[in-house]
Amino acid sequence: MQRYRKIFSMFHTLYRLTTSFNRFDTFLVGVARLYEHSFGAEAVVLVCKWFPYSKFMRIKLKNKQITTKKGGISILTKIERSILEEDREIILNNRLIFPFIFSETIGGVYIKRRKAHFSDVEKKWFIAFSEQVSVAIKVIELFIEENRMVLNYIKSFSGFLAEYVPTSSIHYKGMVKLIRVLGKELGLSQKEIRSLEYATLLHDAGKVELPETLLRKQTPLTEDEVKVIRKHPLKGVQLIKDLGALKPVIPIILHHHERYDGKGYPSRLKKQQIPMGSRILAVMDAFDAMFFGRPYKEKMSLDDIERELRKQKGEQFDPKVVDKFLRILRKNSIRKHLNSLE
Ligand SMILES: [Fe+2]
Known part of the structure; x- marks a missing residue:
């Protein structure tokens, strides 16, 4: 029972983070904390394409410390770059890696424990949850796109209005x-x-x-x-x-x-x-x-x-x-x- 409550709470928090979206970096930090908390991970790294530009955002959570980086591909480590290139999950005993794919790879997550192994159930949760994170990122991308379109429409319309x-x-x-x-x-x-x-x-x-x-x-x-x-x-x-x-x-x-x-x-x-x-x-x-x-x-x-x-x-x-x-x-x-x- 306890276990299912934990899964439900994870998905619910992700849903809340998505629907209350305001800033992309804050959203990713929220997701990173969720991975840390739900899987008892000692380190979490989230990388994601920073739309609408083809830049990257990298959130690293280690020993409760958060570091955020934004920039080109050079901000990513070799392992992180390979996550984006390989397009497949890597499930090891104390390391879980999942690429966020939605027609193309838009990012990925990497979580790590130093000693204790992830159980088989946790590995399944990790995959199911990461699939939902991919969907959430896509939803946010569409939301940002729509807002940009609306803002452009409003600005050109109000420019015309100011003349008329x-x-x-x-x-x-x-x-x-x-x-x-x-x-x-x-x-x-x-x-x-x-x-x-x-x-x-x-x-x-x-x-x-x-x-x-x-x-x-x-x-x-x-x-x-x-x-x-x-x-x-x-x-x-x-x-x-x-x-x-x-x-x-x-x-x-x-x-x-x-x-x-x-x-x-x-x-x-x-x-x-x-x-x-x-x-x-x-x-x-x-x-x-x-x-x-x-x-x-x-x-x-x-x-x-x-x-x-x-x-x-x-x-x-x-x-x-x-x-x-x-x-x-x-x-x-x-x-x-x-x-x-x-
Ligand atoms: Fe008026």
């Missing part, structure tokens, strides 16, 4: 640092922060569906024109709804014009009903407009911006988001960053 609707583009390069810091301070996960970054680039995408004359109009809008403009969050969602990787971005975009007091659009949501990403984006969008200025609006000083954000606390904006953001704005590193943008 110059008044509504956010200064992404300058703002991304603030978004990451604020998201982290508000307890968002890495995945949620990434969705927020995508939403920042795409929140006004729906405006490409609106007449250009309306978007460039300098005089006050009529009631009917306001109704048309207010359709842009929904139109933006329709543009991205078929892209699986952008699913978590949809609610952020749909509700980025809601107000904390419930007087926004399109759904008149209030307070915590509004997705956290949208509440953050609302503050960032307003900050961007005040800090960088808009064709119809002068730039404002940080003191004036602070006063304005405080005024809208609890009305347009979530007070908690405003408070955290104002605290971040006082940090020296952020001041320096903002000065470099001016």
Whole structure:
């Protein structure tokens, strides 16, 4: 029973490492520790091609010490290179070697015990588990590929958007640092922060569906024109709804014009009903407009911006988001960053 519990826990941990993937090196370190712990190995070496480049990553765990190397084939030892070339597992009494193969060899693992031998059952587990690690690495590769494609799509789309609707583009390069810091301070996960970054680039995408004359109009809008403009969050969602990787971005975009007091659009949501990403984006969008200025609006000083954000606390904006953001704005590193943008 104990034995099966151990196998189950190994596979479960691998699944958790894969689904919570954030960085490739952290993932490989997690897998190396899993080998060490599950097989009582004294040394574990994991080598893997470092995609999307044809470089390598090597994780070595010995006497609880971890060393990570990234680079060309020269970072691998002779044995490790031969693991990649031979394409077959090597099962000895105190050394187990398995190449990760998925149409081609993408890496391998080598575990070692100095004295005690691996039992036959452990050897079987090792092979079964290493096959799953190969699948997990492939899943992560596909995930990284998809994310790269999505990011390229978003960047080219938002570049086009900035030309078509110059008044509504956010200064992404300058703002991304603030978004990451604020998201982290508000307890968002890495995945949620990434969705927020995508939403920042795409929140006004729906405006490409609106007449250009309306978007460039300098005089006050009529009631009917306001109704048309207010359709842009929904139109933006329709543009991205078929892209699986952008699913978590949809609610952020749909509700980025809601107000904390419930007087926004399109759904008149209030307070915590509004997705956290949208509440953050609302503050960032307003900050961007005040800090960088808009064709119809002068730039404002940080003191004036602070006063304005405080005024809208609890009305347009979530007070908690405003408070955290104002605290971040006082940090020296952020001041320096903002000065470099001016
Ligand atoms: Fe908008």
